[in-house]
Amino acid sequence: MSxxxxxxxxxxxxxxxxxxxxxxxxxxxEAARLSETSxxxxxxxxxxxxxxxxxxxxxxxxxxxxxxxxxxxLVLALLEEAKAVHKGRAGSAWWRGFADEIPSDFxxxxxxxxxxxxxxxxxxxxxxxxVQIPEYRRVLAWAENPTWTPEEVDRRMQVATNRQQxxxxxxxxxxxxxxxxxxxxxxxxxxxxxxxxLRLVEISKLPNVSIRVVPRRALDPIGPLxxxxxxxxxxxxxxxxxxxxxxxxxxxxxxxxxVEGTDEIAQYRSAVDxxxxxxxxxxxSREAILKAxxxxxx
Numbered sequence: 001m002s003x004x005x006x007x008x009x010x011x012x013x014x015x016x017x018x019x020x021x022x023x024x025x026x027x028x029x030e031a032a033r034l035s036e037t038s039x040x041x042x043x044x045x046x047x048x049x050x051x052x053x054x055x056x057x058x059x060x061x062x063x064x065x066x067x068x069x070x071x072x073x074l075v076l077a078l079l080e081e082a083k084a085v086h087k088g089r090a091g092s093a094w095w096r097g098f099a100d101e102i103p104s105d106f107x108x109x110x111x112x113x114x115x116x117x118x119x120x121x122x123x124x125x126x127x128x129x130x131v132q133i134p135e136y137r138r139v140l141a142w143a144e145n146p147t148w149t150p151e152e153v154d155r156r157m158q159v160a161t162n163r164q165q166x167x168x169x170x171x172x173x174x175x176x177x178x179x180x181x182x183x184x185x186x187x188x189x190x191x192x193x194x195x196x197x198l199r200l201v202e203i204s205k206l207p208n209v210s211i212r213v214v215p216r217r218a219l220d221p222i223g224p225l226x227x228x229x230x231x232x233x234x235x236x237x238x239x240x241x242x243x244x245x246x247x248x249x250x251x252x253x254x255x256x257x258x259v260e261g262t263d264e265i266a267q268y269r270s271a272v273d274x275x276x277x278x279x280x281x282x283x284x285s286r287e288a289i290l291k292a293x294x295x296x297x298x
Contacts, residue, residue: 020066026064
């Protein structure tokens with residue numbers, strides 16, 4: 001089982017500190033001066049990044065923000081939780097060893113993915129990375145970075161392999177919706193496509209995974225109207241029991257988008273519900289994937 005990591009506690013701490021500062025109508029620079037903390041540290045904390053800061057400094061921030069006793073208690077509890085989990089997982093955040101291969105924005109996504117207990121993906125063009133075979137991913141890596149050396153590509157392959165270990169975690173749930181285009185978009189060779197699609201069928205048999213196909217002639221056209229996205233949901237924090245709100249990740253060619261607003265998340269949940277109503281069931285989806293695999297020569 002993957003732990004929730006310091007990511008969730010840091011995000012909860014940052015969100016609460018940002019809320020208190022906004023209520024006090026203080027800028028980060030002024031809050032830093034009042035608490036003898038650097039503006040950079042306050043910025044990193046509010047962004048949900050792990051930051052080395054003492055309880056004395058956080059208490060000073062609470063004083064500057066006019067926090068109530070209950071609010072102060074919550075903030076300090078989240079600080080201690082973030083520190084404890086960060087210390088316990090210092091060696092388990094495997095992606096930190098691939099800093100040169102993983103863009104900083106995707107590094108953030110991987111930390112969220114590692115903390116999530118449920119991931120729902122809509123893929124409209126390519127097979128999602130979490131269920132790609134190495135050969136499929138290798139073709140895409142060369143296409144994205146034609147100047148990479150074979151060694152650099154191999155390192156990126158290891159990142160994908162490490163990510164896929166989450167599929168063996170019984171406490172992790174993966175739901176994937178694939179449009180018909182994903183089965184038809186040719187990547188690498190017929191052999192690669194056939195092996196990739198057969199692998200999807202095998203992965204779909206895992207008890208914590210579902211892979212469903214959205215047919216081309218679905219009654220609700222919501223699938224083609226929405227670009228690929230990932231909806232990440234998280235467990236409650238172990239100590240404080242706070243529930244971290246979900247995040248939607250939208251990968252772009254030149255930049256990624258993280259959606260966290262309540263209204264926007266509700267729209268994506270609605271899209272998932274609508275897609276789920278028109279997607280083929282698990283058995284028919286496997287049949288559709290197998291049929292598509294037969295179109296590719298061995």
